[in-house]
Amino acid sequence: MSSVLAIDIGGTKLAAALVGEDGSVSGSAIRPTPRTDVMAALASLMDEVCAGGERPQAVGIGCAGPLNLAAGTVSPVNMPSWRDFPLRDEVRELTGLPTVLAGDAQCFALGEHWLGSGRGSSALLGIVVSTGIGGGLVIDGVPLLGPTGNAGHVGHMTVDPYGERCECGGRGCVERYASGPNLARWALDNGWKAPEGEPADARNLARDAADGEPVAVAAYERAARALAGMIASAAAAAEVTRVVIGGGVSGAGPVLFEPLERALDDVAGLAFVRSVDVQPTVLGVRAGLAGAAKLAWDYSDSAAAA
Known part of the structure; x- marks a missing residue:
């Protein structure tokens, strides 16, 4: 079954999952957010989630802000090692996949609208x-x-x-x-x-x-x-x-x-x-990943239609 890679990044935890177009999860992992070398931890997390599975179609990222969508950069308040960090481009380069970014709370809202209390x-x-x-x-x-x-x-x-x-x-x-x-x-x-x-x-x-x-x-x-x-x-x-x-x-x-x-x-x-x-909420901590996945599916669908 085709899937997208959803990523949820916050000051205390990093989470990732492979999510199908119906919202089903075929693999997931979570780990604490390190004080430094966040990108190395994120790369390892993505490798763990994607290991042995079908290559995902796109990546959706929900990250704590502030962020700059036009530049694809983030400056999370609780992650001092990231200031104007080019997260979208870094993940795109690592994965070779179409990558889309939004705020973590925006992804929470989108996830609840897709699969939760906001349907x-x-x-x-x-x-x-x-x-x-x-x-x-x-x-x-x-x-x-x-x-x-x-x-x-x-x-x-x-x-x-x-x-x-x-x-x-x-x-x-x-x-x-x-x-x-x-x-x-x-x-x-x-x-x-x-x-x-x-x-x-x-x-x-x-x-x-x-x-x-x-x-x-x-x-x-x-x-x-x-x-x-x-x-x-x-x-x-x-x-x-x-x-x-x-x-x-x-x-x-x-x-x-x-x-x-x-x-x-x-x-x-x-x-x-x-x-x-x-x-x-009915999704709880899963809402952010669900929203990041929906973001990726919508982005993938619009790119395919273009």
Whole structure:
């Protein structure tokens, strides 16, 4: 069966898979992202996945950004050894295959639209809530990438123009309120203490919130309100009909999604904004690879038709 090679690159892990046109996976591998020599690790990973199998038709890459699609370069925030790194051309040279690149959160959205919670949506916003907050838009089945490939950076939409200064340099960004580290930071600043011997992270904060600890509950309600403001704004701007939320923080489940539903009911006004359907991911960590594969299949099909 013919396949494409899908690659998902982040600050903590590298993943690759051979994916059929129906979304089936015939081989996959994952390994930690090294601090240096990332390309050597990626080359080894690709060799492992492709060994002994049929040569794939194309390569699709989802990578943490920022990136520059025109140049095919990436500068992932959590990968300091890559700055304006020519990832697309490096992979194309290694494989000899047509290669296409997009942001990792854009691939998450495309994967959910193809095989996950976003199926059937004419206007989808995918959101990854993790160490940072990323996003991607899929309109009429086509990913909206933007002039340089950075469309969908919803984590840096301003939800409070008088709010805290964000790590990006902006002010009041949703990431400053709802990312995992910022959830924990705010809770610690307001008196929360992690369980004895446990890390002070969003996962333990979620457990305490589920048990009703007041500061933990307040932290997730604060995060949910910031996310609601961003979702309502995106829905008003692009008439988004469905939102799929993934990433580690989404694993909090009702602790996040119940206050998010209440906050959306409060901040959304217009009927088409209020009607947006918010769902958790069903693909989880597989969504990025699925989106990279769909990107490669679409690229391969368009090249064949040209």
